[in-house]
Amino acid sequence: MKKSVFREDFYWGGATASNQCEGAWKQDGKGESCADHFTVGKVDSPRRFTKEIEEGSIYPSHFAVNHYNQYEEDIKLFAEMGFKMYRLSINWTRIFPNGDDQKPNQKGLDHYRSVLELCRKYGIEPLVTMSHYEFPYHLTKKWNGWEDRRTIDCFVTYTKTIMEEYKDLVTYWLTFNEINTPLMGGGVTMSLGMMPKEEKLFFGKGDKITPNDANLIVNGMHHQFIASAKTVIEGRKINPNFKFGCMIASNVVYPYTCKPEDVMKAWEVQQRTNYYCGDVMVRGEYAPFTKSYLKDLQATIHTLPEDDAILKEGVVDYYAFSYYMSGCGTADKEILEKNKSIFSTAKNPYLKASEWGWQIDPEGLRYYLNETYNRYKVPLMVVENGLGANDKLENDTVHDSYRIDYLRQHIQAMAKAVEDGVDILAYTMWGCIDIVSASTGEMKKRYGFIYVDMDDRGKGTLKRYKKDSFYWFKKVIQSNGEDL
Numbered sequence: 001m002k003k004s005v006f007r008e009d010f011y012w013g014g015a016t017a018s019n020q021c022e023g024a025w026k027q028d029g030k031g032e033s034c035a036d037h038f039t040v041g042k043v044d045s046p047r048r049f050t051k052e053i054e055e056g057s058i059y060p061s062h063f064a065v066n067h068y069n070q071y072e073e074d075i076k077l078f079a080e081m082g083f084k085m086y087r088l089s090i091n092w093t094r095i096f097p098n099g100d101d102q103k104p105n106q107k108g109l110d111h112y113r114s115v116l117e118l119c120r121k122y123g124i125e126p127l128v129t130m131s132h133y134e135f136p137y138h139l140t141k142k143w144n145g146w147e148d149r150r151t152i153d154c155f156v157t158y159t160k161t162i163m164e165e166y167k168d169l170v171t172y173w174l175t176f177n178e179i180n181t182p183l184m185g186g187g188v189t190m191s192l193g194m195m196p197k198e199e200k201l202f203f204g205k206g207d208k209i210t211p212n213d214a215n216l217i218v219n220g221m222h223h224q225f226i227a228s229a230k231t232v233i234e235g236r237k238i239n240p241n242f243k244f245g246c247m248i249a250s251n252v253v254y255p256y257t258c259k260p261e262d263v264m265k266a267w268e269v270q271q272r273t274n275y276y277c278g279d280v281m282v283r284g285e286y287a288p289f290t291k292s293y294l295k296d297l298q299a300t301i302h303t304l305p306e307d308d309a310i311l312k313e314g315v316v317d318y319y320a321f322s323y324y325m326s327g328c329g330t331a332d333k334e335i336l337e338k339n340k341s342i343f344s345t346a347k348n349p350y351l352k353a354s355e356w357g358w359q360i361d362p363e364g365l366r367y368y369l370n371e372t373y374n375r376y377k378v379p380l381m382v383v384e385n386g387l388g389a390n391d392k393l394e395n396d397t398v399h400d401s402y403r404i405d406y407l408r409q410h411i412q413a414m415a416k417a418v419e420d421g422v423d424i425l426a427y428t429m430w431g432c433i434d435i436v437s438a439s440t441g442e443m444k445k446r447y448g449f450i451y452v453d454m455d456d457r458g459k460g461t462l463k464r465y466k467k468d469s470f471y472w473f474k475k476v477i478q479s480n481g482e483d484l
C-alpha cells in the first residue's frame, strides 16, 4: 500500500455535542441550558425558543439519543471503528446547574470522569468542547448571558473546575464551539445565551443584524474572547501540556462573478465572518478590518484597559473548524435575495446540495485549509464535516453510499492540502452517531456511522445499527486515510 500522506499520529474520529446526543436533561442534578428551550423545527420553519417549557411542545435535547445513559455502548462502537479521537462537549449545566452555583455538582463531574476514562481505556484521545450551546438558562434570565461581563468569571470558574478535575485525562480543549456564528446572523441565543431584540435571531439563518443586536453580539463575543483567553492562561498553570484551540464555523466565500465588486464582497464577508474571531484567538488582537466592520454594523466594543494583554497572553495553540459548504459573495442585492444560501451568501450555480440545501464543495475544504494555514501557521483540526441525510433503515442497516462519497471527497481534498504543506492534526467527522440536528432540532437529519432508532417526537427503541459507512470508515482509519 502507498504510504499515507497524513501524519502517523493523525487523529481520526468523530464529534458530538452534549445537548444534541445526551438527553437526560434533568438527570443527576442537571440544570436547564438555552438549548433545552428550543423546540423541534422543520425545513424552512426554524426552531422556536420558548421562555417557559410548554406542555405539548417538543424539545429534542430533553431526550436526544440517550447517550448520557448509553455512552458505554456508543464509545465501544467508536472503538470498534478504530477511533483515535472523540470530540465531545462537557455540558456546563451538568457541572454548575445554574452557572453561578457555589459548588459543582458531583454527579456531573463523576459522569464525565467515567466517559473520559472509558475513552482512555480504548486508546481514544478525548477532545473536549467546553461550551457547545449549553449556556445555563439561569444566567440568561439573570444577566442576558454573555451581554454581562460577570459571565466571564462564572465561565472561568467552570472551566478551571473541569480542567483541575480532568487534568490527567484530557490534553486537547476547545473553548467555544463555532464562536463566530452570531456574526452570520445565526444562533444568537444558543451561542451567546442572549435574548436578541430581533426574534428571528434567536435561531436565525443568515438574517440581517440590526444595530441594536450588533452591539449585543460584538460585546457578548468580546466577553467570550476574554473568557477563552483567561481559560487558556489558567489552564496552562494547571497543566502545561494542555493544548487549546478555537473553533470557527468556516465560511468559504467565492465571488459570484469576476466583477471586482463581487470579488471585494466575497473577500469582505469571508474576513468579517471568519477571521474576525480567528485573529483575536490565534493572534491575540482584532484585525484591522474590524474598524470598517464595526462602522457598518453601527456597533462599538466596550473594552477594559487590561483586555489587550489578556487576549495577547491567552492565544490558542491550534485552529479547529467545522466545514460543510461554501457560498458566494455578491454586491448585487437582487441576486443575493433570489439565491440566498445560509450565512448571507448566494448559492453557487455549479454545486449540488444536500437535502437540506447545504451546497457540497470538497475543493472548498482544500482552499480553506490552505488559506487558514497560510494566515496563522498553527496546526489545524477539522472537527466537523459530514452529510446530513434522511437515512432509511433496511434489514438492520443503512446503505449510505451518498455519505461515503461525501466523506471520501472531503478526505481526498484534505490529503491534497497536506501535500500542499498544511499541518493537519485531526479529522473528527460530525455526528458520528445519529443525533439531534442543531439547526432544525430534527432527528431525521442524520450524519452518523451508527443509526439510532429514534424520531423527532422522542419515539423509538434507541437501538443502535451500523451503517455501511461504519465499515468504510474503519478501513479509512486502519489505512491512515489511504484506503478510501
Ligand code: BGP
Pocket: 017, 020, 177, 178, 249, 322, 384, 388, 430, 436, 437, 438, 439, 440, 445
Ligand atoms: C454546527 C454545529 C453542530 C452541528 C452541525 C450540523 O453548526 O456546531 O452542533 O449540529 O453544525 O448542523 P445541523 O445539525 O444543523 O445539521
